[in-house]
Amino acid sequence: MRFNVAQILKATTGASRRYELDEDISGIDDDLQILSSLIGRVVFTHTLDEILVTGRLSTVLQAACPRCLESYPLDVEIDLEEEFVPSVDIWVGASLPISEQVDPGLVIDEHHVLDLSEVVRQYLVIAQTTCPSCRPDCAGLCSLCGQNLNLGQCSCSEVTLDPRLAVLKELL
Ligand SMILES: [Zn+2]
Numbered sequence: 001m002r003f004n005v006a007q008i009l010k011a012t013t014g015a016s017r018r019y020e021l022d023e024d025i026s027g028i029d030d031d032l033q034i035l036s037s038l039i040g041r042v043v044f045t046h047t048l049d050e051i052l053v054t055g056r057l058s059t060v061l062q063a064a065c066p067r068c069l070e071s072y073p074l075d076v077e078i079d080l081e082e083e084f085v086p087s088v089d090i091w092v093g094a095s096l097p098i099s100e101q102v103d104p105g106l107v108i109d110e111h112h113v114l115d116l117s118e119v120v121r122q123y124l125v126i127a128q129t130t131c132p133s134c135r136p137d138c139a140g141l142c143s144l145c146g147q148n149l150n151l152g153q154c155s156c157s158e159v160t161l162d163p164r165l166a167v168l169k170e171l172l
């Protein structure tokens with residue numbers, strides 16, 4: 001997802017360019033299992049001294065349900081709005097100072113190449129680590145035997161699930 005933005009950097013402030021994406025991102029991160037290509041549209045806009053990238057991208061990745069731990073395909077929508085900063089002055093070729101606060105993934109390289117990969121990777125990692133349960137009524141795992149309760153009740157009784165009731169039962 002590398003784009004040469006020299007033309008946009010030379011254009012007047014406010015100039016923009018639109019790209020349609022259909023990218024194979026299967027190798028974007030060793031810890032992510034990508035199930036479909038990344039598709040969508042991005043718009044690069046030349047702001048005062050940066051390139052504003054906006055757009056909406058979508059893909060599907062393999063997520064693990066936080067309740068039952070089963071893998072399931074998670075649809076991810078990325079609402080992109082990031083400012084990329086040039087590291088070289090487009091007109092004179094001199095290096096530009098980059099603030100330490102700028103994420104290295106948001107720096108346009110010395111060949112005026114803007115790479116969306118790192119930003120997209122970060123969005124996907126967050127989506128994976130904050131994924132919702134596999135379905136709204138996911139029953140999760142039994143806290144005693146670990147059985148996936150979506151597949152049926154286990155034999156642990158209601159009584160032993162509640163330690164206060166278990167104590168009462170022993171007294172009987
Ligand atoms: Zn689940």
Ligand SMILES: [Zn+2]
Pocket residue numbers: 142143144145146147154155156
């Ligand atoms: Zn159980």
